[in-house]
Amino acid sequence: MTTRDALTSAIASLRQSRTRSILTMLGIVIGIASVILLMSLGQSAQQLILAQVQNTGSNLVFIIPGATKGSRLSSPPSVQGIIIKTLVKQDLDSLQNEPSIQAAAPEVRGVAKVVFENNDTSVTFTGTTADFFPMRNFTIDRGYSFTQADVDSLSHVAVLGSEISKTLFGYRDPIGKTIRLKDITFRVVGVLGSKGLGPFGVDQDNIIIVPITVAQKQMLGIDHYNTLTIQAKDTYTVDFVVSRITSVLRQNHRITDPDKDDFTVRTQADALELLGSITSIMTLFLTSIAFISLIVGGIGIMNIMLVSVIERTREIGLRKAVGATNADILKQFLWESIVLTFVGGMAGIAIGACIVILLYFIFINIIDGWAFALPVSSIALAVGVSTVTGVIFGIYPAQQAAKKNPIEALRYE
Numbered sequence: 001m002t003t004r005d006a007l008t009s010a011i012a013s014l015r016q017s018r019t020r021s022i023l024t025m026l027g028i029v030i031g032i033a034s035v036i037l038l039m040s041l042g043q044s045a046q047q048l049i050l051a052q053v054q055n056t057g058s059n060l061v062f063i064i065p066g067a068t069k070g071s072r073l074s075s076p077p078s079v080q081g082i083i084i085k086t087l088v089k090q091d092l093d094s095l096q097n098e099p100s101i102q103a104a105a106p107e108v109r110g111v112a113k114v115v116f117e118n119n120d121t122s123v124t125f126t127g128t129t130a131d132f133f134p135m136r137n138f139t140i141d142r143g144y145s146f147t148q149a150d151v152d153s154l155s156h157v158a159v160l161g162s163e164i165s166k167t168l169f170g171y172r173d174p175i176g177k178t179i180r181l182k183d184i185t186f187r188v189v190g191v192l193g194s195k196g197l198g199p200f201g202v203d204q205d206n207i208i209i210v211p212i213t214v215a216q217k218q219m220l221g222i223d224h225y226n227t228l229t230i231q232a233k234d235t236y237t238v239d240f241v242v243s244r245i246t247s248v249l250r251q252n253h254r255i256t257d258p259d260k261d262d263f264t265v266r267t268q269a270d271a272l273e274l275l276g277s278i279t280s281i282m283t284l285f286l287t288s289i290a291f292i293s294l295i296v297g298g299i300g301i302m303n304i305m306l307v308s309v310i311e312r313t314r315e316i317g318l319r320k321a322v323g324a325t326n327a328d329i330l331k332q333f334l335w336e337s338i339v340l341t342f343v344g345g346m347a348g349i350a351i352g353a354c355i356v357i358l359l360y361f362i363f364i365n366i367i368d369g370w371a372f373a374l375p376v377s378s379i380a381l382a383v384g385v386s387t388v389t390g391v392i393f394g395i396y397p398a399q400q401a402a403k404k405n406p407i408e409a410l411r412y413e
Helices: 003-016 018-054 089-096 148-152 162-169 212-220 238-252 268-311 313-321 326-363 376-402 406-411
Strands: 060-065 101-116 119-128 140-143 157-160 178-181 184-192 207-211 227-232 263-267
Touching: 003 018, 018 268, 018 326, 018 376, 060 238, 089 101, 089 227, 089 238, 101 162, 101 212, 101 238, 119 162, 119 212, 148 212, 157 162, 162 184, 184 207, 184 212, 207 212, 227 238, 238 263, 263 268, 268 326, 268 376, 326 376
Parallel strands: 119 207, 157 184
Antiparallel strands: 060 227, 060 263, 101 119, 101 178, 101 227, 140 184, 157 207, 178 184
16 A cells, blocks of 8 residues: 555545544644744743843943852842842942943832822832933833932932832822822822833833932931942943943952952843743743643544544454555554644644734733744644654554454454
């Protein structure tokens, strides 16, 4: 029996039991569609997150107190909640005098309850200077950002992120309204445009920004910084600026051994690499879950094919009696399994692609910057996996059919 004859015979057999064939393919269809959907959503989310981080600002370098142990992208202790006081005003002043640095903005952070009339919620607040807004590419949707004069005079003014503004004020104009943050009264002077995630996964739409002097002296009672954000001049490379920052801080902190640094310097490239690694792992995890349904679908095909072998025992005996070899029987049943999984794979690809397109049109109206992604790799993977599944889970039933004794098969009832 030629391959063409075996394929034609397999298709004819599957057509005779259409309902069972469709139900058998269902597991493969769901598995393939799930793989495509999850890989697409994962890649779209990754593109969205990385685009938001890239929109943070240009030529930025972040200084975090505490040394990083382990891999280059490990978190410093201060990020894990340990209080480290190694970054102080002397460091800020020294860096602002460095010729390769365009601007430097200190940051302190805390979490507190914010109250407006009957609305209250917990929020992350950031204390910083006026240079922070242009450095980080923040746009003011309403009102204005506070000035250096507000910082120097300890003015109780606040700029709200877009989401926290909606939470507290709904559709009302918050400019000029008074809020209470950590039992201190602030006048709202500005609302930020939608920004999304910032470096290292910080939600920039759900923050309140106040003058750093107020945050340090009246809200937190500290004289150190949680972060220093540095903007390199365009005429210098980021790597050169990182080396100068490291040199200045070691001199200020009297550090002679590089292994004893009490600070960590990170660039935007580091943030992108870190977030890229996290999103890739999540996509891989979700895709692995989808592959479980493929395995279940393959087992279902194997079970149905085994039942089919038993039901068609007399047919197998008759084929062998008229000259069909074991290889011919093996080839026929194997092709039936391959056709089932291949057709199921094609249907899964079509359904998965349609769902991806539908979700794209839904998400672009909900999430700003959502990108369409239908990875070619997911389609190629789906086709390959569906075919391999058919071969792997079809071999055993085909072998069982080929091994049957023709005389006993003809006597089977």
